[in-house]
Amino acid sequence: xxxxxxxxxxxxEGNREVGEAxxxxxxxxxxxxSLMSLCLPFTGVATMKFKSPPVNSLSxxxxxxxxxxxxxxxxxxxxxxxxxTSTLPKIFSSGLDITEMCGKSMEHYTEFWxxxxxxxxxxxxxxxxxxxxxxxxxxxxxxLVAMSCDxxxxxxxxxxxxxxxxxxxxxxxxFWFKDTFVNxxxxxxxxxxxxxxxxxxxxxxxxxxxxxxxxxxxKLMERAAAVMAQWLALPDHARxxxxxxxxxxxxDRLVAHREEDIKNFVxxxxxxxxxxxxxxxxxxxxxxxx
Ligand SMILES: CCCCC/C=C\C/C=C\CCC/C=C/C(=O)SCCNC(=O)CCNC(=O)[C@H](O)C(C)(C)COP(=O)(O)OP(=O)(O)OC[C@H]1O[C@@H](n2cnc3c(N)ncnc32)[C@H](O)[C@@H]1OP(=O)(O)O
Numbered sequence: 575x576x577x578x579x580x581x582x583x584x585x586x587e588g589n590r591e592v593g594e595a596x597x598x599x600x601x602x603x604x605x606x607x608s609l610m611s612l613c614l615p616f617t618g619v620a621t622m623k624f625k626s627p628p629v630n631s632l633s634x635x636x637x638x639x640x641x642x643x644x645x646x647x648x649x650x651x652x653x654x655x656x657x658x659t660s661t662l663p664k665i666f667s668s669g670l671d672i673t674e675m676c677g678k679s680m681e682h683y684t685e686f687w688x689x690x691x692x693x694x695x696x697x698x699x700x701x702x703x704x705x706x707x708x709x710x711x712x713x714x715x716x717x718l719v720a721m722s723c724d725x726x727x728x729x730x731x732x733x734x735x736x737x738x739x740x741x742x743x744x745x746x747x748x749f750w751f752k753d754t755f756v757n758x759x760x761x762x763x764x765x766x767x768x769x770x771x772x773x774x775x776x777x778x779x780x781x782x783x784x785x786x787x788x789x790x791x792x793k794l795m796e797r798a799a800a801v802m803a804q805w806l807a808l809p810d811h812a813r814x815x816x817x818x819x820x821x822x823x824x825x826d827r828l829v830a831h832r833e834e835d836i837k838n839f840v841x842x843x844x845x846x847x848x849x850x851x852x853x854x855x856x857x858x859x860x861x862x863x864x
Contacts, residue, residue: 607639611661612647618654619802620647621795625661629668632715634682636671637689644696654806655703657798658723664734666708667716672743675843676852687839690715691750691832698722698754699825701814703805707798709791712736713773714747720785721754724805724817727797730788732775737784741771744851746842748835753824759783 614620622643624630632640647653660666674686697704697719704723711734712720720726720736728734738755740747747755747768755764763782767774779785789797805813828835842848 607643609636609639610643612643614647614650614653616652618652619799619806620653620656622647622656622658623661624659624667627662629665630660630662630716631668631671631673632690632693632719633671633674634686634689637686637693641689641692641696644693644700647702648696648700653702654810655705655802656700657705657707657795657802658719659707659709659795659798662710665710666706666712666734666736667719668711669714669716669718672852672856676849676856680840680844683840683843684836687836691828691835694718694722694750694754695825695828698821699818701810701817703802703813705798705802705805707794708734708736708785709794710734711773713739714743717784718751718754721758725801726785727787727789727794727801728776728779728785729791729794730776731791732777734776735773736776736779737771737773738768739771739773741769742773743771743855745848748839750824750828750835753827757821757824 609624609626611623611625612620624636626633626636630636644656647656670690675683678686704725706720706723706726708720708726708728710729713735714737717736717738728736738747738751740751752764752768755768758764759767759782766772767782774782774784776785776788780788787797843852
């Protein structure tokens, strides 16, 4: 992430190419940030590829770049849809960066949580058609990203899993993660899956409706492009108004309670018992590796 003199992040500054389409509309031929690459060809469908090794954790920096990228695409009249995927093998996103929630100040937790909210408000509320091409595991915040898209296609590898596993970390998915989940899979499946902190292997995720379809990994992007074309065949205004109608209540709920939600997160995550759970979880991840 590059920062301007004013301290405001400037996405992709320096390697952004701005072109003019034949019809005179401005088009980004290619835009590269440090944590994700973004390409908008003349078809009007952008591809956003996460590239933050080792596991595409959603750090404050990543979330900021993500929100800025979405805003830029949203404001670009030439862009009608975005396919979101990962450049990393086996990982779509490992969810929120746990180190951002461990041993930091209240101010940091506040800034971090606001960035998580911002990313979700932009993605879930996007006017564009959003398709997640889930080419690897996608726990917690990674699952939220996928669920916030209009359509999810997952590589059919049973080693890849997806779900809101917060309970396994000793933390609680906030109400808007839960609302998004309920809107995708329904109340009963969400209730059971959330309480158990389940990570569903791809075939099970498909059975539950958490992902819309499974395809062989090598066909993922081809299928995502075909789905996108199908969704874009409809007039934008009708699709956008319908999307707003379906998602508005859930979006409005966070907007109305945004500061309270930040306060709850900061209070919750600052508790010594929660810090201990998060530290133990990180240690478990490291031990599992060795
Ligand atoms: C009623 C009151 C309610 C109040 C509620 C208020 C607020 C709510 C409060 C909190 C809400 C928080 C919501 C949280 C959402 C999240 O997203 S939490 C993150 C959840 N993510 C995970 O559990 C994934 C953990 N990671 C893995 O399972 C695996 O790493 C993997 C993604 C499957 C990849 O496996 P593999 O390829 O084998 O890689 P490694 O495990 O070896 O990992 C490589 C290194 O990356 C580190 N790492 C992995 N995930 C994360 C992460 N999410 N954050 C930070 N770092 C991560 C891992 O430790 C390795 O590091 P080293 O190389 O060992 O240094």
